[in-house]
Amino acid sequence: MEQYAEREDLNALVEWAKARGCYLSPKIFLVGSENGSTAVAVNDLEPGEEVISCSNDAVLGPVHARKLFGDELADSHPELIRPLTKLALVHELLLGKDSYWNDYIRTLPREDELSVPMYFSDSDLQWLRGTNMENEVDVKKEHYKDEFEKLIQVIGSRVDTTKYTLDLYIWSSAIFKSRCFPGRLMYPNEPEDAPMLLPLIDALNHRPLNATEWNVSVRESFKIALSNATAVGEEIFNNYGAKGNEELLFGYGFCIPSNPFDTLRLKLPPTIPQQAYDEAGPEATKEPTLTLEHPLPAWLVKLFESFITQAAGLTPHSVIAVAQSADVLVQALRVKLHNLIAQAPNNEPANSRQKNAQIYREGQIAICRAAVDACMQARDDAVSSRGASLITLETITRNDPKGLIEAVAQCFLENPGDNIVDDLVEVDMEEPVLLLALAMQSPLSSDGSVTEVDDYYNQLYEQVYLPVHQTNPNLPTIQPQDLQRAGTLMANGYASRDLQGRDRYTVVAAV
Structure with missing residues (x-):
């Protein structure tokens, strides 16, 4: 059972937020948890009851970034609004107690407390071997490095940038990745990728299928109400949307066992020609996403049939073309499955990071197995419908x-x-x-x-x-x-x- 604890910094955050027009229902309490912080009910909550809100005065988002770095810069470089907003958090962190958001920033996890793969130790990273995320950490760090260097180059002539470091920028990026909301919800004139941090609200954890209502007033407030009744002692959850464990782990630092929205992302070989994608239909993509409910998109079967038929000089739609193309796809899936299983650590997880990585891997394996089975069944059905059978x-x-x-x-x-x-x-x-x-x-x-x-x-x-x-x-x-x-x-x-x-x-x- 989850253990909760009262924290002084969270109490200070609540008082700071209330002083700026935010709302926290007297029926709930912000507490520390093994995942950082959360909210629990101290009285029964009725369906539709508003539980928490963040006012415009408390939002740390694109409006503040514009105040720091200027409207001219933000308007002339709309692609930089997200990096500028992340740099605004770094700026406030460096101000310490002099920051308007100090009581909020004090509650944010530091580098050694973050559970996203960006901050995994070498032993933690071993738990990602054979998965899509094995190389994603280095790729993402390089992306943040390029983004930071470009940002500093653009704003260097306008402000003193010597105090801003790459490490702090990566930390801010991790904070925004795990906690931000779309800025356009409150600021519709901002670029599409403008982010915003919502103190109080971002303390709520995620539960898929949790029924919550977001009520947004432009440039005024962001409110959350619960659609279902909540009993005393129960945790108050937000719903981040339909997210698989790969996205949850990489962006938020946790996974959900038996996640109903879990996905497996494939990277198809670059040797597949564009003609095959065109013949497979408008849904065809070079990085298909599979789920347990739909482990084998029909267009993916068509794609491989078109590719192998042309590459091997087979008669289109013949038994051999259908069977051989399906086997090539099965083999690719089996390689993926083999890597997921063979490269899994043999020891038990030593911490929550490794446990979440294990949950992530188990979900990937389940979807990959379902895809192999579905592909073999589709192959056998197609062969049988043509009056033939396969002997191996x-x-x-x-x-x-x-x-x-x-x-x-x-x-x-x-x-x-x-x-x-x-x-x-x-x-x-x-x-x-x-x-x-x-x-x-x-x-x-x-x-x-x-x-x-x-x-x-x-x-x-x-x-x-x-x-x-x-x-x-x-x-x-x-x-x-x-x-x-x-x-x-x-x-x-x-x-x-x-x-x-x-x-x-x-x-x-x-x-």
Whole structure:
């Protein structure tokens, strides 16, 4: 259960805010929590009851940035309004007790208290290996560095910038990323990305699907009311919107287990031509977002089908084109899934940062698995609708009523492991097993159409089939001609690489 504690700095913030026209319901109390601060109900709250508000006089946003750095600069460089507002927070921090916002800034977390990946230690960062965020931290730091240097270059002739440092700017960026609201809600004439900090209100934590009402009066106030009743002792939540754990962790420093809005972001290979995107439809993007509810966008399947059909010179919409393109997509998803699983730390999380990173990874794995399953199902449905089926070493192993796989394993595997498919591939038995299975499905030698047999199939018959049949005499009887006919059937298929870089085979067979 969450533990709360009274904090002197939060009490001072409430008094400061009230003196500037803000409102905090007497039925709630700001307290310290393991996540920083929050609000809890000290009396029952009725639905629709206003609980908290921030007045225009307390907002730290673009209006104050304009006062510090000038309207001319803000208007001539509208792209800098967000950086200027972040620099305004740095300015107020450096003023210390002389700052108008000192009682508010005192409650903001410092670098060692921030739980966003930007401030992860080296041991914490290990928990992001194999995820999208593994390299995002350095990319974001470089972005802030470029943004800061450009900002200082532009304003350097107007104000003294020697006191502003990159470290403080990155800290301010993290504060705004985790706490800011869209400035246009109160200041509609500002640029779209103008941010604002709302003292008191930004102390509320996030809960998805939490019913809250935002009531905004332009240049006057920002009020929050709860749509549902809240009992004594319950935490008061805001709703930041539909955000997945990747966005929550990177921007806010926390994750939600079983987050209903969780997402998995893919980065598609640059080798996919624009023509394939055009053919996939207007929703096609180079960074698709998958969810548990919709793990496989239809346009993504079309994109890979168009790409592989053209790259491999296949007949459009043919069985092989549909199956092979789906397998390429499945393989890409499996690589992603493998990295997420294989690079996860083996030890238990040592702190809340690592625990949140673990929750984030678990959500990514769940969505990736769902995407793999959905893609394979879509492939099988598309192949089946065309009157065909796919035969692989996996399908033979799963459906082996005659005991072929067991007999092959006894003959050619010294120490079979838990994954019989991998074991057979490692000893180059995939193609022989496929040929045996195809030949045994319907022996054709009796029709006399195959009169001359290649040496390869004679050797396969003697070195593989005969020992296997001797091990299991109940297997169908075949002849070398049947194996050669099976080789003809195998030509109607395709090869693909698995996670270990091995060639794997898929046979397309008529049903």
